[in-house]
Amino acid sequence: xxxxxxxxxxxxxxxxxxxxxxxxxxxxxxxxxxxxxxxxxxxxxxxxxxxxxxxxxxxxxxxxxxxxxxxxxxxxxxxxxxxxxxxxxxxxxxxxxxxxxxxxxxxxxxxxxxxxxxxxxxxxxxxxxxxxxxxxxxxxxxxxxxxxxxxxxxxxxxxxxxxxxxxxxxxxxxxxxxxxxxxxxxxxxxxxxxxxxxxxxxxxxxxxxxxxxxxxxxxxxxxxxxxxxxxxxxxxxxxxxxxxxxxxxxxxxxxxxxxxxxxxxxxxxxxxxxxxxxxxxxxxxxxxxxxxxxxxxxxxxxxxxxxx
Numbered sequence: 128x129x130x131x132x133x134x135x136x137x138x139x140x141x142x143x144x145x146x147x148x149x150x151x152x153x154x155x156x157x158x159x160x161x162x163x164x165x166x167x168x169x170x171x172x173x174x175x176x177x178x179x180x181x182x183x184x185x186x187x188x189x190x191x192x193x194x195x196x197x198x199x200x201x202x203x204x205x206x207x208x209x210x211x212x213x214x215x216x217x218x219x220x221x222x223x224x225x226x227x228x229x230x231x232x233x234x235x236x237x238x239x240x241x242x243x244x245x246x247x248x249x250x251x252x253x254x255x256x257x258x259x260x261x262x263x264x265x266x267x268x269x270x271x272x273x274x275x276x277x278x279x280x281x282x283x284x285x286x287x288x289x290x291x292x293x294x295x296x297x298x299x300x301x302x303x304x305x306x307x308x309x310x311x312x313x314x315x316x317x318x319x320x321x322x323x324x325x326x327x328x329x330x331x332x333x334x335x336x337x338x339x340x341x342x343x344x345x346x347x348x349x350x351x352x353x354x355x356x357x358x359x360x361x362x363x364x365x366x367x368x369x370x371x372x373x374x375x376x377x378x379x380x381x382x383x384x385x386x387x388x389x390x391x392x393x394x395x396x397x398x399x400x401x402x403x404x405x406x407x408x409x410x411x412x413x414x415x416x417x418x419x420x421x422x423x424x425x426x427x428x429x430x431x432x433x434x435x
Contacts, residue, residue: 130202132166133195135159136174140192144181200400207404216405217246223259223271224251226349227369228393231427232272232418239417240410247406255319255347269401270411275392276328283394284411286418287429289366291329291389292381296359307386309338317344317352317361329364332389353379366391367428393418393429 135152139159142148149156167174174188184192207218224232233251240249252262256274263271275283293306293314301310311333318340319326333340344361346352353370355361357378364384373379395414401407421427 128169129162129166130199132162133191134199135162136166136188137192137195137199139163139175139182140184140188145177204401204404207406215246216244216409218404218406219248219250220269220404220406220410221250221252221267222410223263223268224253225256225259225272225274226253227366228272229253231368231371231421235421235426236414236417239413243413244406244409247410249410255349257320257347263396263398266398266400269398269404269407270414271396272414273394273396274328275394276331276390280392280394283396284415285392285432286395286415287393287422287427287431289368289391289393289429290383291364291366291391292383294353294356294363294365294370295380295382296356296362297378297380299359299362301382303382305383305385308333308336308384308389309386311364311384312339312341314362315341315343317346317355317363318342319349319352320345320347328391329389332387336387364389371428 135148135154138152139145139148142151145156145160145163149159152159163175170187170191172187173185174191175182175184203218207216229251233253237249237251240247252259252268254262259268259271260273262268263273272286273283275281293301293311295301295314318329321327321330329340344352344355346355349365349369352361352363352365353373356363356370357373367374367381370379370381374381395411397407397411418427419431422429422431
């Protein structure tokens with residue numbers, strides 16, 4: 128089996144069509160089609176079903192796709208170990224970041240990688256925490272910034288700790304600096320979907336204290352939730368990082384939740400298969416430094432563990 132042909136096959140499946148794959152792989156579509164056809168001939172079975180909408184895999188193609196991704200990953204890791212030096216790691220690193228944390232972390236992290244790790248290409252995927260958790264579990268990321276409670280951090284690196292707050296439309300009550308958890312029932316909320324880790328953490332604390340919440344809207348989009356609050360259609364429970372810009376501009380207000388305070392940990396997870404990668408290790412070491420700088424410079428309303 129030719130590694131190049133295997134890489135082309137995986138590229139076609141992931142792109143969903145020969146046309147898009149040819150552009151992604153920088154190869155002529157006719158040559159790409161020939162390589163895949165030769166791969167099918169070498170195995171003596173059809174791997175792809177071609178139609179007007181694109182391509183889909185056969186049962187044999189699905190098995191090859193699963194094995195092929197693992198093989199290509201090992202080839203990439205081996206190349207990195209043999210060619211990269213600790214002083215100048217190179218390659219592509221993919222990281223998943225929740226939408227809230229991305230609002231304060233993405234720009235500084237990209238800039239730090241560009242200046243300190245110029246041979247590394249950082250691919251950043253932003254999303255809500257539910258899908259990010261699933262994609263990380265499926266091995267789609269080398270690294271992921273995730274949210275955890277203090278009790279569920281495990282072996283992951285704690286980057287920061289945040290206290291959730293009530294996000295209030297401008298000019299609307301309450302007008303105090305803090306609000307007890309038991310009083311949140313009075314405000315109609317727009318919150319993330321139930322598979323969201325932050326939503327589950329809040330629900331657990333609420334249940335433990337016998338409180339209730341008036342959840343009117345479940346929205347799996349941070350920007351939509353923020354817009355709903357700015358338009359006076361709902362309140363929300365978020366971390367300060369998620370609405371730092373809007374709060375600083377007076378478009379919304381944040382009120383600290385107390386009795387009890389709801390705290391979450393921002394953690395960094397690494398794909399176990401990538402722990403030996405010099406490029407992944409370099410980015411993994413850089414991220415806590417970037418986070419610490421942001422917090423100490425008051426660009427991120429959070430606290431940083433002493434050991435970072």
